[in-house]
Amino acid sequence: MADNAKEDFLQLIKRAGAFLTVKISNLLRHLDSRSFGAIAGLALAIVFTWRFLRTPRGPQRRQSKRQTPSGSSSGVSRASVNDVSSEVSNPPEDSRTQNVVDEFFQPVKPSLSQIVRQRLSEGRKVTCRLLGVILEESSPEELQKQATVRSSVLEVLLELTKFCDLYLMERVLDDESEKKVLIALEDAGFFTSGGLVKDKVLFCSTENGRASFVRQLEPDWHIDSNPEIITQLARFIKYQLHISPDKLERPASNVFTATSLEQFFGSV
Incomplete structure (x- = not known):
């Protein structure tokens, strides 16, 4: 499970990097020499975004394993419901990454x-x-x-x-x-x-x-x-x-x- 989580995180970083590359290239096409001062601010935004993505999540509460009789199906049902509700409550990683990057890369109004x-x-x-x-x-x-x-x-x-x-x-x-x-x-x-x-x-x-x-x-x-x-x-x-x-x-x-x-x- 740990290997799968690490692989998913690496894939998330790759997608975020590709998204940032497209944003930066589109922005540079519309900037002239006077606007390159804004690039320093954008670089800081990228650093903060990277730090945000690398910030480890808070410790998750460990759920105590309740031993139930092998013949009981109610424990299995409750565990399945908890897993599904946990997945629904957490937003997709791709959507969260894109929203964060979009906040930093708002269109710059030309002078x-x-x-x-x-x-x-x-x-x-x-x-x-x-x-x-x-x-x-x-x-x-x-x-x-x-x-x-x-x-x-x-x-x-x-x-x-x-x-x-x-x-x-x-x-x-x-x-x-x-x-x-x-x-x-x-x-x-x-x-x-x-x-x-x-x-x-x-x-x-x-x-x-x-x-x-x-x-x-x-x-x-x-x-x-x-x-x-x-x-x-x-x-x-x-x-x-x-x-x-x-x-x-x-x-x-x-x-x-x-x-x-x-x-x-x-x-x-």
């Missing part, structure tokens, strides 16, 4: 920085219009009155400035509108984060002027809310993101659609 890199497919130059994407206003006429940065886009845009060479652009009707936009961006902290400078905020007087800016800069990604500009640039730009509540009827294969910039990067 916004990781999501930005993944979604942009390592693209490093991005052009983006202001109206309807970064600003609350949706027309040049509104910019003559005020310019308001959307609070929900701040985190994503600041992350883009860290990772990408970002250019912002918009059509305006006068110099006062330009000043309002620059002041709004400055108050939001974009120029103090180190990734965006005022020289990379471009203004023009026509929609075709904005399209011309994009073609000259040759970005990896262009982000716009005007479907005509998106369609016009589809064959010149590698990837485009159309920000609109309405999807394009027949978008090109390199055109993605989202209701907002933050929704595309999964931060809302």
Whole structure:
């Protein structure tokens, strides 16, 4: 009986080791260089799991053997019932091991920085219009009155400035509108984060002027809310993101659609 118990325990350890190997390999596929700090914690989890599995169980109470007459069947029946109930009350070893390991290997939620890199497919130059994407206003006429940065886009845009060479652009009707936009961006902290400078905020007087800016800069990604500009640039730009509540009827294969910039990067 002792040999059988030892063999069962060894088989349990082998199954646990194989399970841990699969978990670790799946986790490493989704980690980047910034996330390897978490591996140290996972290593500790493995050590604790191993110690848990090796901890001997508490001493079992020895059941006194009751000698019964050879002709009596009641003692045999009681012993059989006790053995069956003992087996039912103890959970299977495989299930217990898997539950313990699952507690340590919960999925790690990627950071916004990781999501930005993944979604942009390592693209490093991005052009983006202001109206309807970064600003609350949706027309040049509104910019003559005020310019308001959307609070929900701040985190994503600041992350883009860290990772990408970002250019912002918009059509305006006068110099006062330009000043309002620059002041709004400055108050939001974009120029103090180190990734965006005022020289990379471009203004023009026509929609075709904005399209011309994009073609000259040759970005990896262009982000716009005007479907005509998106369609016009589809064959010149590698990837485009159309920000609109309405999807394009027949978008090109390199055109993605989202209701907002933050929704595309999964931060809302």
